[in-house]
């Protein structure tokens with residue numbers, strides 16, 4: 001690995017890392033190294049002003065997305081889920097999307113392949129939502145979801161709807177088409193009033209996170225995601 005890449009493990013950008021290296025602030029195995037492209041091994045002791053630059057693989061976070069925040073990496077005008085993270089790594093991005101007015105679980109990762117697979121319909125990753133809708137839901141709604149709901153451009157795959165109250169239900173879908181859950185409820189005559197995502201695959205939104213808060217995924221949660229994506233975990 002290049003020295004400047006290894007130094008970014010301390011949370012610096014590549015440009016900042018190059019600058020520190022050029023200033024002679026970085027040592028490899030006790031000797032100052034001023035070449036940002038110098039090759040370093042994982043076992044080499046790399047220090048920036050004495051602090052160890054450990055080898056860190058991908059990072060993964062969960063965010064409790066509040067209303068009004070975009071599920072995007074950067075936006076010139078509006079706040080994004082990445083803006084909620086302190087000093088985010090440059091390659092951090094959301095796994096799938098929630099509409100601006102939808103709240104709940106958003107996962108973010110630096111592993112592009114993991115993100116790509118988790119949103120691919122091929123891997124049938126389940127996403128659980130709680131929906132508050134207009135009107136009173138009954139058994140016919142459960143049956144309509146179970147049968148697969150025809151929409152304008154495609155028929156949504158069969159989905160499990162569990163009634164929680166007169167106008168509130170849990171729904172699990174494996175697809176992630178644009179406005180999918182809202183469109184499914186709209187199609188059966190119950191427009192969505194509020195939508196919240198509670199789970200992706202087997203990873204649940206942490207109840208201790210207030211809207212706008214985030215935390216890193218635990219090792220167990222990370223392993224569940226790699227398993228769901230049919231991938232070998234690298235870190």
Ligand code: URA
Nearest residue numbers: 098099179180181182
């Ligand atoms: N379905 C929707 O309609 N909106 C979302 O944000 C997610 C799923």
